[in-house]
Each structure stands twice: as C-alpha cells, then as structure tokens.
Amino acid sequence: MLRTASSTSRPTQPTAATELSIAGTLKRGNFSLQLNDALPLNGITALFGRSGCGKTSLLRAIAGLDRHQQAEIHFGKTPWQRDKLFVPVHQRRIGMVFQESSLLPHLSVKQNLLYGFKRLAKNTVIQLPPQQVIALLELTPLLQQAPGQLSGGQRQRVALGRALLSQPQLLLLDEPLASLDQQSRTEILPFLQRIARHTGIPMLLVSHQLDEVVKLADQLVLLQDGKIHSQGPLQQQLLLPELAASGAMSLLYADSTGSKQHLLQLSIGQQHLQLPAPLPATGATQSAYRLRIQARDVALSLQPLADSSVSNQLHVCITGFNSAPHPAETLVQLTLEDQPLQALLTKQSVERLGLQVGQLVYAQVKAVALD
Numbered sequence: 035m036l037r038t039a040s041s042t043s044r045p046t047q048p049t050a051a052t053e054l055s056i057a058g059t060l061k062r063g064n065f066s067l068q069l070n071d072a073l074p075l076n077g078i079t080a081l082f083g084r085s086g087c088g089k090t091s092l093l094r095a096i097a098g099l100d101r102h103q104q105a106e107i108h109f110g111k112t113p114w115q116r117d118k119l120f121v122p123v124h125q126r127r128i129g130m131v132f133q134e135s136s137l138l139p140h141l142s143v144k145q146n147l148l149y150g151f152k153r154l155a156k157n158t159v160i161q162l163p164p165q166q167v168i169a170l171l172e173l174t175p176l177l178q179q180a181p182g183q184l185s186g187g188q189r190q191r192v193a194l195g196r197a198l199l200s201q202p203q204l205l206l207l208d209e210p211l212a213s214l215d216q217q218s219r220t221e222i223l224p225f226l227q228r229i230a231r232h233t234g235i236p237m238l239l240v241s242h243q244l245d246e247v248v249k250l251a252d253q254l255v256l257l258q259d260g261k262i263h264s265q266g267p268l269q270q271q272l273l274l275p276e277l278a279a280s281g282a283m284s285l286l287y288a289d290s291t292g293s294k295q296h297l298l299q300l301s302i303g304q305q306h307l308q309l310p311a312p313l314p315a316t317g318a319t320q321s322a323y324r325l326r327i328q329a330r331d332v333a334l335s336l337q338p339l340a341d342s343s344v345s346n347q348l349h350v351c352i353t354g355f356n357s358a359p360h361p362a363e364t365l366v367q368l369t370l371e372d373q374p375l376q377a378l379l380t381k382q383s384v385e386r387l388g389l390q391v392g393q394l395v396y397a398q399v400k401a402v403a404l405d
Contacts (some may be wrong), residue, residue, distance in 0.1 A: 051075050051110025058105030062091045075236040079251030087257040089240040099125035117133045129197030129205045133212045135189040137181040144177040151199040167198045187218030205237040244280040248326045279359050282329035284375045303371030306345040309401045332377035333398045344398040352393045
C-alpha cells in the first residue's frame, strides 16, 4: 500500500533548542517510567507504544501539568524542572492539543482563537499573527460560527489555531485524531503537515496508531516496559520487530517526475514507479513525496515479470530476515537505492525461491495499492 504526503520543504522558523532532555522517574499510580533520554526538537516526533506504556504521562510531565519530584526536564539549556525549580505550564510557551478540542461553547470561533492571544505577555514576540494562522488552517469561513456548529475535524483545526496563537516554542499533541471519524482524520492530516512545514515549531505527537504516525512523523520514539526502548528516524524505526504486530510497513522518499494518464511518475534514485494521482486534482504539483508501503503489498521475484499487470518492479537487495507475528511468515529486509524496504512473505516462498542475504531480486508493488 502506498500513500502520498506533503512535500518536505524546509521550515521557515526553526526552533533555537535542538533537544528536550528528561532524566529521572515519572510515577502515576502504580506505573513508573524510568528516563534518561533526549528527544529531538525538529519536525514531528511521535511517542508510540501500546496503551498504558507512559506516552501521555511523559507528555503531561513535559507540559508541566504533572510535577514529579524525582525528575529533571530541560528544554535545550533552559531548565523546566530541576531540584526545587518548577516552571509552571503557562511559562513554558507550550501549545497543547488533546483528543477533545475543549473550545469555549459560548464564544465564536474567532473569539476562541483570540482568547489566549489577547492574554499574551507584553514582551512576547509575535511570530504567528492571527491572520497568518487563520489562513494557514483555512478558518476564515468558520470565524463567526459557534463550536457547536462545527464538525469534529473543524473543532480540532480551531484548537490547533488557538495553540499556535499562544506563540509556542513546542507543540504537544495528545492523540489529536483519536476522537475523529475517518473522513475528519483524512481532512485534518494535511493541516498538521502544513503546520510542521510552514512554522518550524517542533511537535511531540502521542499516538498508538502506526498508520497515523507514518503519515506525519519524522522521528519515532518507542516506549515499552516502562522506558524508552528505541528512538530514531522514522524510516529506520519502522524496521523494529516490535512494530511488526502493528502492521509491518516501510517509508520511502521519492521525487516527482510528472504525471501521465492520471498516474504520478516518481523516481527513487535511478529507479521509477507510478501510482494513481490524488483526487480531486488541484493542479498543485509537489516535488517530493513520502510513500508508505505495507510489507504485505510487496512481492518478490528472481526475474522481472514480463506478463504481469504489476507496473512497479524495483531492483532491490536482500539485507536480512526478521520474524513475523504469524509463524508461517517472515519479514524480508531489503534496500532500494539505499532506502529500507520490507516484504512480508511466507517461509515456504522464501525457501522455494532460495532467498539469501546479499541476493538481488525484484520487488513488485501494485500501483493501485494506494488508498
């Protein structure tokens, strides 16, 4: 399965701090999270893991909503919590968006947006004025409406706008799509991508939906067994065996070379592939795409197939084999022009083809596997 995402242009206002460091113990009820880690502050970093692994506890500690006596938190070189020092939430310049938008029902959309903006300290530097945020999130038609008149996706866009107008140096998103239906999720995803691309404000995104993470994140932090188990660029993190149970998949970066017969023509290094162009066509062109490919949608052959409907046949090299959730299957690790790719095959097929590490084979991906 392939998905397109927004082009990866550089943010216009990168944050000054490059990492957020956390050390110590976060306790909540009978649960404790042991940390001695630094989280990157560039692009979108996903905090991922099973329910109850500590994602929200970590986010609340970073926000200053919970105070933990045995923890230290630094935003870059600025201490937010250390010994007796504790910077309250309203002084951390953090924008927060939760599952529910929590808009004030008696105020219009415009009044909700400006509610916190009017209360900013006089010395606050305004990097995101209201008109820019309204345009970025396409909120102009909604300004006079009441929250009760909005769809779930529209309410979350307003909540995002309100968070941006607080002039944050960090955005915290706690499962912002969890309460939305599929159509609303699809509508709001481009706005989250747009915020990351145009504002340069780093985001920490809590999610337990791997599909959602792959559409949005640049880095992935995996929480497991009361600690950060692994962190790094999303493309490499997707190879972790622990993520296979969530649906093994790969992320590829491709460049656009045009379109033909309603098909996008893309290149990855010296190789080419195509997929259906998004509908409805907007006339806008992108130079770069993110492709999400589920491992189950990748087939392998020893030779290119001449009499096949599959148009995407890519020359790849086998780099390894990992176990899969089902005992009859295996995950074949591949490289495509120095980018990682995974294929989910039966062990019987691996044995029948005699697949080995270092072998050059062909990976087939159907162009219509885009949803």
